[in-house]
Amino acid sequence: MLELSNITLGHFILLSCVLFTIGMVGVLVRRNVIVILMSIELMLNAVNLAFVAFSRHHNLADGQVIVFFVMAIAAAEAAIGLAIAISVFRKFNGVEIRLFENLKG
Amino acid sequence: MDIYPIVFHFFAALVTISALGVVLMPSPIYSALCLALTMLFLSGLFFILDAQFLAAVQLMVYAGAVVVLFVMVLMLFDLRNENQPFSGNWRVNLSKLGVIALGFILIALPCTYLMKASNSEWLQSRGLETKKLAELLFSKHIFAFEVVGALLTVVLIGAIALAKAKGGTHARTE
């Protein structure tokens, strides 16, 4: 089933699935908000890999343009996520995810 | 092109290992450095997929800027290593992992079909170079390009507002 001789589109998509799952595990299992943000970056990168693989398969540059935009948005999201994490850290002197409940109300 | 599978498996293994490092390392600094390694090897994978410009952009934007921000913020929090990095006891984690494993298998099955179906002549580089990407970016996706410009400014102003707020980094009350 696992064909190792010549690399095809499926190998890249499988690798992208593996990366996406690892990112999802990170989000669900970890307590520290910053590691959760990193796992989200990991998931976004897995999607980028799938985009580039498909764009290479169909020989269309659209996939790569979308990856361009995903990178811009992921960077913006990381910047804002860390801004909130810093504010919580300065108030509660900790960065665990349970401290973020106080943001309610 | 017989060396292509070796290079692919070399990069794929390293990406998976460093991705696992991001999630499993107790100290956040080590997981941030593993994230930087993941970005480095992913840019190698992009290079193999004939997306040279994207590989360089991945290094510049992600490995050189976003993860550096993560490392800087982590250094400011000086967390040596956390007492219990993983939430919930092992039974809860086990059930979570079970659900995720199931989900993964559902996604992975079609991929094995894709492996045989797609022909392997797609390996020869078919001239998908940067110019084509640039032309498309400024012809078809011009609107998205302008919106991203606006998004970047909004995020910049938002980050400054958050930083200057009462609890922010630059709060005047200090």
Place this chain on the structure above:
Amino acid sequence: MLDQLLPVIFLFCVVIVFGVGMIALTQLAGFKAKKNLVKMMPYESGVPGQEAATTKVSVKFYLTAVSFILFDIEVVFLYPWLLVYSDYIKPHGAFLLGSMGLFVLVLVYGLIYEIKSGALEWD
């Protein structure tokens, strides 16, 4: 395309082997001093350190790093524009100039806002 990547990987390994080799060599060949506690303390230029080594450092580096990311993305969008602009300057020069002009102006506004709001002050 692969024949450009393989020399880079080879050089990456050569640099790591050189670095690790030299560090291992100097660790072994280095002069072995007996462990004394005073030397192991972090260097405080003579003044005995009071708190833990990594006390809290002010967080104003965050804003520099965030504005670096956002302007780095602007630079990265400028590079493909370069190629298109130098090729299609005859037929579409005005259109390209206008679109990138708008993009850069929006971000220059962000920069002016940042400078005026004193976010980059290193007091």
Place this chain on the structure above:
Amino acid sequence: MGKDIFEVGINLAKVAVIFLMMIQAVPLLVWLERRGSAFIQNRLGPNRVGPLGLLQLLADAVKFIFKEQFIPGNAAKFLFLAAPVVALIPAALAFTAIPLSIPIQVEAFEMLGKSWGPYTFQFQGVKMDSGIIYILAVSSLGAYGLLLAGWASANKYSLMGALRASAQMISYELGLGLSIVGILMIYGTFDLNAMIDMQKGPLQFSFLGSEYVIPFLPNWGIFYQPLGALLFFICNFAESNRLPFDLPESEGELVAGFHTEYGGFKMLMFFMGEYGHMMVGAGLVTTFYLGGYLIPGLTEDTVRTLIATEVGAGTVANLLTALVFHVSFIVKLALLLWIFIWVRWTLPRFRYDTLMNLGWKTLLPWTLANAAITAIVLYFARGI
């Protein structure tokens, strides 16, 4: 990488030799710096060990190897040892993409009973299609060496020094990326070899439809983009933490910044990283603005025919012409490196807030303005 074992072997050996050439340049630059600073400050500099102090390099190298390798108390041992290697990688990877001379054609020849076909070897580490983008991407990893060193040595001063040094490095990386937008717009390509080919011949350009040729000036980039060249050169100072931008390592305030706890060979590896960045910066300025390995008056063929008269056409003649052009590249590189050293021993150090203000409030607007004006002038030059 090549059809047969010979070509692959030469290509890999070439990459390793260029890396070792860069490593070997560090003691030379240290010696040049000590002699140069002595000359500027009207003193002698090292001259005890060997003629003109040249063997001082060897003495330093041996001394660094046998010094005590000290690791501070509660330092993160692995990161502490890994930081110097991480600081070395970006400069080494970036230097391979810089074209050092013209390609060498090797005719078919007999060896070990087999006839090896004709090859053409690039006189550089690796010919990257997206040359300058690859170099910028790799040199953007430079911040990790500093951050690791600062964090791992568990020392207040070094953590503060590392944060300041990496904040300065990333701010000036913006200026670096933007200052070459102008010149790339004129060349319209990322490939460094193609850029150098565009700089051949006398200065000629078209403006508003009519052609102008200035015979006595070479067609170098600096005449198109003088401001861009200056801005790029300034940013290279900051990238490699050279004076007047080396405040994070300033003895006065931060003791020694991020490499306070380092000594012996690990310290030398940080210097290698720094000098490596300097050489990459100087190499890029030469490639963009000073015509790379081109010699103003001579073209490749005149030099080859000149050499062919004595040596006879063939591989040796090609090799010698490549060496001639390589010498011209080295001369320009040495000139720029001397300017690096000369500036270090004349200008005072910036205070940290003026340093950051310069980076964000003057360099960034200037580089944006430079790019905008170049775009508009180019529109009138070529667009109409």
